[in-house]
Amino acid sequence: MVDNSMLKEIKVEDAVGYTLAHDLTKIIPGEFKGRIFKKGHVIQKEDIPELLKIGKEHIYVLNIKEGYLHENDAAYRLAKAIAGKNVLLDEPHEGKITLTSKIFGLVKVNETLINQINSIPDLALATVFNNKVVQPGGKLAGTRALPLIIEEEKVNRAEALLEGKIAIEVKEFKKSKVGLVTTGSEVYKGRIKDRFGPIVKKKLNYFGSDVVEQRFVPDDVELIKREIEYFLKQQVDIIMLTGGMSVDPDDRTPYAIREMSTKVVTQGTPILPGSNLMIAYNNDTPILGLPGGVLHDPYTSFDVVLPRILANDPITKEEINRSGYGGYYGC
Ligand SMILES: Nc1nc2c(c(=O)[nH]1)N[C@H]1C(S)=C(S)[C@@H](COP(=O)(O)OP(=O)(O)OC[C@H]3O[C@@H](n4cnc5c(N)ncnc54)[C@H](O)[C@@H]3O)O[C@H]1N2
Numbered sequence: 161m162v163d164n165s166m167l168k169e170i171k172v173e174d175a176v177g178y179t180l181a182h183d184l185t186k187i188i189p190g191e192f193k194g195r196i197f198k199k200g201h202v203i204q205k206e207d208i209p210e211l212l213k214i215g216k217e218h219i220y221v222l223n224i225k226e227g228y229l230h231e232n233d234a235a236y237r238l239a240k241a242i243a244g245k246n247v248l249l250d251e252p253h254e255g256k257i258t259l260t261s262k263i264f265g266l267v268k269v270n271e272t273l274i275n276q277i278n279s280i281p282d283l284a285l286a287t288v289f290n291n292k293v294v295q296p297g298g299k300l301a302g303t304r305a306l307p308l309i310i311e312e313e314k315v316n317r318a319e320a321l322l323e324g325k326i327a328i329e330v331k332e333f334k335k336s337k338v339g340l341v342t343t344g345s346e347v348y349k350g351r352i353k354d355r356f357g358p359i360v361k362k363k364l365n366y367f368g369s370d371v372v373e374q375r376f377v378p379d380d381v382e383l384i385k386r387e388i389e390y391f392l393k394q395q396v397d398i399i400m401l402t403g404g405m406s407v408d409p410d411d412r413t414p415y416a417i418r419e420m421s422t423k424v425v426t427q428g429t430p431i432l433p434g435s436n437l438m439i440a441y442n443n444d445t446p447i448l449g450l451p452g453g454v455l456h457d458p459y460t461s462f463d464v465v466l467p468r469i470l471a472n473d474p475i476t477k478e479e480i481n482r483s484g485y486g487g488y489y490g491c
């Protein structure tokens with residue numbers, strides 16, 4: 161418990177000339193919420209009606225003892241310990257510090273660490289979900305100490321937990337060259353026009369990457385393998401294949417991917433649409449089999465996985481197995 165002798169109450173009418181010990185907030189529902197007086201402001205006669213209007217009949221004068229911290233200082237120390245690569249801090253507003261992204265990138269949040277910090281009484285740290293894609297300036301988290309004066313020991317505990325660990329960081333997207341193999345006799349023989357190429361290209365362009373070449377091939381395992389081999393020789397960053405990912409006799413793409421891979425992370429995901437997505441690697445080169453759903457639905461398993469692959473963020477089978485919870489995007 162905070163020792164009340166550190167807080168002295170003064171009636172607002174008698175407070176002219178005193179310095180505000182913390183930011184003061186005004187809220188007009190639906191219109192405004194924010195700081196109207198900043199910590200350090202010296203109260204003037206004309207401030208009194210405004211203070212009374214936001215419900216302040218008293219202000220605190222603080223005498224913070226050894227071993228305690230003002231909410232602003234606690235928030236700053238917490239935010240500093242939390243912020244990893246490409247994360248910026250603002251100054252405290254109403255005791256809260258907001259963390260934002262310096263870059264367009266993939267947010268990595270360590271959920272376990274966040275829960276450990278929030279288990280320390282009187283600390284509050286709210287973050288966005290892990291794996292969110294953010295723009296420069298995008299908000300990532302907010303943190304504050306709940307009381308105006310907090311035991312320093314609590315902040316020390318949080319700092320010790322965070323020591324040498326990354327709570328929040330933003331990973332950059334690598335500008336990747338993608339080799340696209342489009343299978344399917346109907347496309348190869350010109351019975352229908354390819355629709356996959358432009359869709360994949362648009363999704364890649366959003367992240368600053370591109371399809372460097374698209375090659376068309378009928379549903380034949382050996383011919384599909386040859387195209388994968390071709391792109392490996394070209395040293396593209398990622399190989400993607402479209403068509404033939406499900407259960408028909410002509411769906412040969414997964415066999416070809418399997419044979420050309422040194423590691424298959426998954427063939428299939430519990431994400432809908434896009435359950436037939438395949439993720440594999442030939443050494444360090446990702447090989448993705450894109451299911452037909454990508455042609456039809458705006459958001460599929462491919463959109464879940466693509467930012468991760470472009471940020472070179474490892475995906476495990478264990479994680480894929482957990483991706484069904486919250487992984488229904490409607491189809
Ligand atoms: N009995 C089952 N039926 C289906 C399953 C299943 O597991 N059991 N999976 C479903 C899922 S999920 C998908 S997705 C689709 C088809 O998946 P494929 O990736 O194998 O796609 P295809 O069969 O090759 O083609 C489906 C459809 O899309 C057209 N297509 C393919 N490539 C192109 C292209 N480059 N441009 C334009 N159009 C293309 C193709 O002509 C077909 O009309 O299967 C479900 N069914």
Ligand code: MOO
Nearest residue numbers: 434435436451453
């Ligand atoms: O794998 Mo399919 O794309 O779910 O619709």
